[in-house]
Amino acid sequence: MSKTHYLSQEGFDKLKADLxxxxxxxxxxxxxxxxxAREKGDLSENAEYDAAKDAQGLLEMxxxxxxxxxxxxxxxxxxxxxxxxVTVMSNVTIRNVKNKREMTYKLVSESEADLKSKxxxxxxxxxxxxxxxxxxxxxxxxxxxxxxxxxxxxxxx
Numbered sequence: 001m002s003k004t005h006y007l008s009q010e011g012f013d014k015l016k017a018d019l020x021x022x023x024x025x026x027x028x029x030x031x032x033x034x035x036x037a038r039e040k041g042d043l044s045e046n047a048e049y050d051a052a053k054d055a056q057g058l059l060e061m062x063x064x065x066x067x068x069x070x071x072x073x074x075x076x077x078x079x080x081x082x083x084x085x086v087t088v089m090s091n092v093t094i095r096n097v098k099n100k101r102e103m104t105y106k107l108v109s110e111s112e113a114d115l116k117s118k119x120x121x122x123x124x125x126x127x128x129x130x131x132x133x134x135x136x137x138x139x140x141x142x143x144x145x146x147x148x149x150x151x152x153x154x155x156x157x
Contacts, residue, residue, distance in 0.1 A: 005073045006088045006122075011112040012075045017068045022059060030056045037105070069111060083155045086130045088122050091157065094150040097138065102153060107131070 033151045034056065037049035076089050086092050093104045115119035121127050129141035139150045
């Protein structure tokens with residue numbers, strides 16, 4: 001049984017574009033590398049050919065994984081989300097109880113996670129700690145240095 005991947009429309013479109021890129025350009029580049037290595041003679045002792053075949057296997061594995069994600073993807077309409085609790089696609093402002101520092105993050109699927117853009121995965125320790133909480137609740141996030149408590153300040157779209 002495959003896991004459902006909840007994506008924004010933007011994330012779904014990017015995933016689709018990445019998959020198309022791998023299927024067209026990626027496969028063409030690997031095929032060219034294999035053909036070039038094949039021209040160099042004896043395949044049993046040709047390291048370049050082995051490397052090109054390995055690259056082809058990795059590319060096909062990545063294509064297969066992306067196709068699985070696409071097959072199980074559910075695009076969420078952010079305007080229809082409930083903001084009473086933290087869910088996938090929620091923007092949430094949190095305050096560290098200890099140092100009073102506030103941060104705002106968006107909870108997204110693993111494939112869309114990007115810390116630089118302040119998008120964290122719902123499967124990360126932080127995401128797991130925040131899911132299902134309401135404004136005013138305390139969320140405890142387990143870290144290697146111990147648990148950290150965050151207060152949910154605001155949930156919005």
